[in-house]
Amino acid sequence: MxxxxxxxxxxxxxLTPFSFFMYLFIRPILFIMKSNAYKVVKAIWYFSMGMGLLVGEPKVDRIVMLLAFIEAYDLVFQYYEDKRSAKSVT
Structure with missing residues (x-):
């Protein structure tokens, strides 16, 4: 076991680097489609980081580094989503 x-x-x-690069391509598509599915992907990343920290996995620093980049990348899209929603309100 x-x-x-x-x-x-x-x-x-x-699979971690592949999911990172796929997120870079998928996030703009989800932005155009106005979908919130990206939150599930980020939740999986946070869960894997938490599990790695819980069991004391030595390679968890790679997940933390990629998660920091994903979070920064995602904040750019959240800025544009907020800007789009503010424009639709006025």
């Missing part, structure tokens, strides 16, 4: 857990952890670390 421990080997299976280690295998899942290793697969997760391999």
């Amino acid at each position: 421990v080997e299976f857990g280690n295998l899942l952890t290793d697969i997760g670390y391999v």
Whole structure:
């Protein structure tokens, strides 16, 4: 069972950079579609970071670094979403 857990952890670390780059492409599409699905992706990232911190995973710093970049990237889109919603109110 421990080997299976280690295998899942290793697969997760391999997929982390791919999900990061996919988010960079998907977020503008979700902005155009006015969708809130990006929040689920961010929740998964926060959950994986929390689990890594909980079990004392040594590679959790990579997840924290990518999450910081995703959060900064997402704040740009949130700015434009707020600007769009303020424009629609007036």
